Amino acid sequence: xxxxxxxxxxxxxxxxxxxxxxxxxxxxxxxxxxxxxxxxxxxxxxxxxxxxxxxxxxxxxxxxxxxxxxxxxxxxxxxxxxxxxxxxxxxxxxxxxxxxxxxxxxxxxxxxxxxxxxxxxxxxxxxxxxxxxxxxxxxxxxxxxxxxxxxxxxxxxxxxxxxxxxxxxxxxxxxxxxxxxxxxxxxxxxxxxxxxxxxxxxxxxxxxxxxxxxxxxxxxxxx
Numbered sequence: 001x002x003x004x005x006x007x008x009x010x011x012x013x014x015x016x017x018x019x020x021x022x023x024x025x026x027x028x029x030x031x032x033x034x035x036x037x038x039x040x041x042x043x044x045x046x047x048x049x050x051x052x053x054x055x056x057x058x059x060x061x062x063x064x065x066x067x068x069x070x071x072x073x074x075x076x077x078x079x080x081x082x083x084x085x086x087x088x089x090x091x092x093x094x095x096x097x098x099x100x101x102x103x104x105x106x107x108x109x110x111x112x113x114x115x116x117x118x119x120x121x122x123x124x125x126x127x128x129x130x131x132x133x134x135x136x137x138x139x140x141x142x143x144x145x146x147x148x149x150x151x152x153x154x155x156x157x158x159x160x161x162x163x164x165x166x167x168x169x170x171x172x173x174x175x176x177x178x179x180x181x182x183x184x185x186x187x188x189x190x191x192x193x194x195x196x197x198x199x200x201x202x203x204x205x206x207x208x209x210x211x212x213x214x215x216x217x218x219x220x221x222x223x
Contacts, residue, residue, distance in 0.1 A: 017185035018218035023058050025212030026051050032207035032214060034072030034112055035195030042205050044214055045072045064095040071112025082109050101137035104130045115154035122149035144179045151196025162193035169193040171204060
C-alpha cells in the first residue's frame with residue numbers, strides 16, 4: 001500500500017464498456033488467461049500454449065507451446081509469461097525460455113504488463129498490483145485496489161486493470177500514487193475480464209475467461 005495520505009480522493013466516473021469486436025472462441029482453448037500485444041499481433045495465454053492472432057483479420061498466426069496459466073506481457077523484444085509460481089521470459093522467435101524469476105504471489109498471480117522498465121503483476125485475491133524488477137523478481141512497490149485484480153496495463157501514463165468478482169467485471173483506471181479509482185468501464189453482466197492489454201491507442205484487448213474469447217473494448221480518450 002502506498003504510504004501517502006489519501007485526501008479528497010476524486011469520485012470515479014463509471015460508464016458502460018463499448019465492446020467493438022470479439023475474437024474466438026479461439027480453436028482448442030477452454031479459457032483465456034493473459035493477453036498482450038506486440039504491435040502487430042495479440043497474444044493470448046490459454047493454459048498450455050500462447051496463441052497469437054492478427055487483430056485485423058482475427059486469423060491465428062503463431063502458437064507457442066508453454067505453460068501459461070495467468071498474465072502475459074511484451075517488452076518490445078521478449079514475451080513474459082506467468083506460469084504457476086514463476087514468470088518466464090520467452091524469446092517469441094524460438095519459444096525458448098531465456099530467464100525465469102519467482103512470481104511475487106507464489107502461484108496466486110493474475111495480470112502482467114511491462115512499463116517503465118518494470119513488470120507490473122496483479123495479485124487477484126490480494127487486490128494488489130506489484131511493480132517488479134524483471135531481472136530478480138524483487139518487489140519495488142505495491143498499489144492497492146478495492147476489487148479482485150485480473151489483467152493490468154499502462155497506456156499514456158495511465159494505469160488500468162481488470163476486475164472479476166462473481167458475475168461482475170470492469171476495467172478501471174487508478175491513480176498509481178494514491179490508489180484512487182478514477183474511471184470505470186463496466187462490462188455487461190456475466191462478461192469476464194481475465195487478461196488486459198492496451199494497443200497503445202484507442203483499444204483494450206480483454207481476455208474473456210472461460211468463454212475462450214478475446215474482446216476489443218474502446219478506451220475512453222476524452223477527459
